[in-house]
Amino acid sequence: MTVAGSPTRAAIAAARVMVVKVGSSSLTTAEGGLDPARLDALVDALAARLAAGSQVILVSSGAIAAGLAPLGIARRPRDLATQQAAASVGQILLAHAYVESFARYSLQVGQVLLTADDVVRRSHYRNAQRTLSRLLALGAVPVVNENDTVATEEIRFGDNDRLAALVAHLVGADALILLSDVDALYDGDPRLGAARRIDEVAGESDVDGVRAGSTGASGLGTGGMASKLAAARLASAAGVPVLLTSAAQAKAALGAADVGTAFAAGGRRLTSRRFWLGYAADTKGTLTLDDGAVAAVVTRRRSLLAAGITTTTGDFVAGDVLELRNTSGVTVARGITNFDSAELPALLGHSTQDLPLDQRREVVHADDLVPLI
Template identity: 45%
Template sequence: MNRRIVVKIGSSSITSEEGGLNRAHIRFFADELASLQASGHQVLLVSSGAIAAGFRRVGYAARPKLVHEKQASAAVGQALLMEAYQEAFAAHGIAAAQILLTRPDFGNRQRALNAQLTIEELLKLRAVPIINENDTVAVDEIKFGENDSLSALVANLVKASGLYILTDIEGLFTADPRKDASARKIERVDVISEALYRIAGGAGSAVGTGGMRSKIEAARIAMGGGVATFVGRVTEPGDLVAAVAGSGRGTYFASSLHSLPAKKQWIGFLSVPQGRVAVDAGAEAALLNGGRSLLPAGVLSAEGDFHPGDVIEVVSADGRILGRGVSNYNAWQITAVAGLSSEDASRRVDVSRVEVIHRDEWVTTYVPKEAELS
């Protein structure tokens, strides 16, 4: 069956520890992607590596830490990265297309649609869209998990069949296999829990920033869009084809049985919250387990400067993030009615709906504490 596939490659897979591109590795990955395309699949590539490719060329001895130094490195490195990909894919008669995105591009529905339509046209032309974060302008996004979350957002945007996040470790283990001989590989994950995050480490290499934790978060985002995810290693010819076929060297994350509709995907994962409200235990239970709307009586406090129609984050009394939703109130109105009954709240402020967040515009993002690992 022909599928739409998003492949994510990190800096450590295509650059050296000292900086600069490993063109042999880039040719290898181009060969693997070309094989998938030749078998009828539509292929998108999310590739990190601009900063790692450029920092030596501009004169830095090691990967820079200051934002403006990273941006300068990325400005040079992105051109070098695309040049290498163009050359590698040209050997297969495939055009490589550059698309640079930032988080706000997904938060704005029109810009996200424009990106989606461009990608659709490129796939129709059998080009390979190569997507990277625009590190030269995205100040906060330079610290954005080595493009792992970006790859999940792209997979959801284009309604991909699968997301394949390639790394230098053969999937998720109960401990770091490079340090602990008793580490056991987790073959499949059906539910992402706090336990899974706890066993994930930090950044994996000197040239990259994305550790296993960010890959778990990417899988969680992809699950929300109904996209299955593979996290693992591809080093030999045929490895990527095997991963797509279900026999890869890594961990498979199942897609959710109930993928979110497009609007809720935007609320839960693409939007940028404009504020937050804290809620009591009763409201927490109603939102997480009862499928109920958030009413003024359950609100403890509000932060930020938001307005009706803005997406806000909802946290528990002890600060745990529960989810996101579209507010029907201004921030000051929520402060004025916090803890009041719906009847008293409607007398206190003039709003179109008494619910602070209606259940149809609410998305739970809370991660449960435990889940069985297989």
């Protein structure tokens, strides 16, 4: 399909609410520190979209990179403590730069710092959702970033691409735009020789064979093309179309959307609860299902019964979220368990009618289950 006739691009161009993510390399210099000209150019494009009547949430990397030069650090640190120190300095500089740049258009900015905990825990998820929605209603521009200064290795998102995909669903966005230092998705690294540019992604077959790098070209960020591809897949699977391109093409991306790579929305828009369950919630264990149970859960959307489970792993209690896997180890669904890990092994393989009366219930009810394939 050509760019000109792409319904995905038309949907992105017409989006009323959009999330825009920009990477560290697009805002900072190779030596560290913010690049005011790049940041202003991005804000110019965002302000134009806002003036056209859309609501925009900006997910911005750059806090750690912005803090390197002021602290005299030559390159991005590997240890968490130094990253947090750099972020504590850089976050102030980054927020101030956005406030001043958006002020050129008389626009207010609201900073929203999130950890993975804020999306993994259901109550925190709802709080983040309400805060972002209220900022939009008040006409402010939410600028979201991972709260690097307090996040631990265990509760980090790892990159802002995934955070942007989660925020896109959180606010019910009509589109997600991922801006980096690469103009589109390629099946290999275009810097290393011939690589095929991919303009449209309608399904998984369109990205078969893509070799995506794990770090950005500048070395300042944490994502790279691999994280952008994963984020695009996550968002599109949940019903949000995605455009991936370079920050240098932000004006076109936020306008006609006739640049970069467009990912079609591949699934129905999930409710907030089902998206949280399928993609955001932390999992505490796994259940391995036989072929019949996989068919019941994935194809027929039935509840999971003990008879179809072959093994369990993890230490969990009733109410925790578990991964449901097939016999090949592929995660086919996620769901909320009705049993503790201590009591479940004795029930495996038994029909419901053979169980004691107080245990004759679904291991995972269909209403608490989200298929992933």
